[in-house]
Amino acid sequence: MKTPVFTGTCTALITPFLPSGAIDYETFARQIDRQLEFGVDALCVCGTTGESATLTTEEHVKLVDYCVAHVAGQCKILAGSGSNSTETALYLCQHAQESGADALLLVTPYYNKTTQSGLVHHYEYLADQTDLPIILYNVPSRTGLSFTAETYQILSQHPRINGIKEASGNFSLLVETMAYCGDELNIWSGNDDQTLPMLALGAKGLISVVSNLVPEPMAELTHSFFRGDWEEAKELQLSYLPLMQALFFQVNPIPIKAAMAALGLDSGVLRPPLWKMDKGPRRELMETLRAFDLLSE
Incomplete structure (x- = not known):
C-alpha cells in the first residue's frame, strides 16, 4: 500500500504574468497566501493551469523555487515537471527535488507522444533518477496520448510512482485501473466536475482549477467526503457544477484568469498564443459569476 502524497484538495495554481511578459511574483505570493x-x-x-508550456526552463525552475520557499512547509507542493523530452523532464525533476518540492507531477509526453512501452521506459527512467514520489498525469485531450490500465499496472509496481492525476474523463479506464492496481496506485480527480464520483470509487482527492477562484468550497468538497458527510459533498458538487462548467467555456486557463480578474483577484495577463475570452463565452461566464453572487456589477 502506498501512502498518498496528499488527501483532499490541491489547487493547480495559475501563473500571473505582467504586461511586460515577466512573472509577477508579488501577485503569485498573494495567490498562495489566499x-x-x-x-x-x-x-x-x-x-497546465500555470501555463507551463510557455515557461522558459529558467522561469520554470525559479517559479518552483519561489513557491516552495514561500509556502515553507505549510502544505504539500507538487511540481509540474513533465515534458515531451525525457531528458528535459529529468532536469526539471532533479531541480524540483533540490528545491524541496514534495512530489512531481509528470504529464505524458505530448506532440511526439510515444507507445505504451515508451511510457513505461520514460516513467521508470525518471523514477529511478529521483527520490521524490511521482504522480502521473493523464490528460489525452491535450497530449493526444492516454495510459492504458495495463500500463498503469506495470508502473504501479515502481515504489516511487505514487499515483495518477486522472483527467481523461474515462470512467471505464478508472475502474479498470483500480481493479488492476488496488492500493499500489493512488488516484486524484483532474476534473472538478467529476470529483465526487471519483471519490466514491476510491480517489484520494482533487487537483483543481476551480479552487483558484473559490478555494474554500472546493476544499470542503473533499473534506466533507472524507469525514463521512456525503450529503454535504454531494450538495457542493452539484451546486457548484455550473461554475465548474463555466470555467471551461474556453480552453483553460483563459476563463479562470478572466474570472479572477473580474473579482478583483490579481491574475495577470495570458501568454500567447492564449488570448482573452471571446465576447460570447465571456458574457456567459460573467452571468455565472453573478448567479453565484461572486460578481455584483
Missing part, C-alpha cells in the same frame, strides 16, 4: 488561508491541502506549481 489558498493557504482557505485550507487547501496542496498546491501544484508549473502545471
Whole structure:
C-alpha cells in the first residue's frame, strides 16, 4: 500500500504574468497566501493551469523555487515537471527535488507522444533518477496520448510512482485501473466536475482549477467526503457544477484568469498564443459569476 502524497484538495495554481511578459511574483505570493488561508491541502506549481508550456526552463525552475520557499512547509507542493523530452523532464525533476518540492507531477509526453512501452521506459527512467514520489498525469485531450490500465499496472509496481492525476474523463479506464492496481496506485480527480464520483470509487482527492477562484468550497468538497458527510459533498458538487462548467467555456486557463480578474483577484495577463475570452463565452461566464453572487456589477 502506498501512502498518498496528499488527501483532499490541491489547487493547480495559475501563473500571473505582467504586461511586460515577466512573472509577477508579488501577485503569485498573494495567490498562495489566499489558498493557504482557505485550507487547501496542496498546491501544484508549473502545471497546465500555470501555463507551463510557455515557461522558459529558467522561469520554470525559479517559479518552483519561489513557491516552495514561500509556502515553507505549510502544505504539500507538487511540481509540474513533465515534458515531451525525457531528458528535459529529468532536469526539471532533479531541480524540483533540490528545491524541496514534495512530489512531481509528470504529464505524458505530448506532440511526439510515444507507445505504451515508451511510457513505461520514460516513467521508470525518471523514477529511478529521483527520490521524490511521482504522480502521473493523464490528460489525452491535450497530449493526444492516454495510459492504458495495463500500463498503469506495470508502473504501479515502481515504489516511487505514487499515483495518477486522472483527467481523461474515462470512467471505464478508472475502474479498470483500480481493479488492476488496488492500493499500489493512488488516484486524484483532474476534473472538478467529476470529483465526487471519483471519490466514491476510491480517489484520494482533487487537483483543481476551480479552487483558484473559490478555494474554500472546493476544499470542503473533499473534506466533507472524507469525514463521512456525503450529503454535504454531494450538495457542493452539484451546486457548484455550473461554475465548474463555466470555467471551461474556453480552453483553460483563459476563463479562470478572466474570472479572477473580474473579482478583483490579481491574475495577470495570458501568454500567447492564449488570448482573452471571446465576447460570447465571456458574457456567459460573467452571468455565472453573478448567479453565484461572486460578481455584483
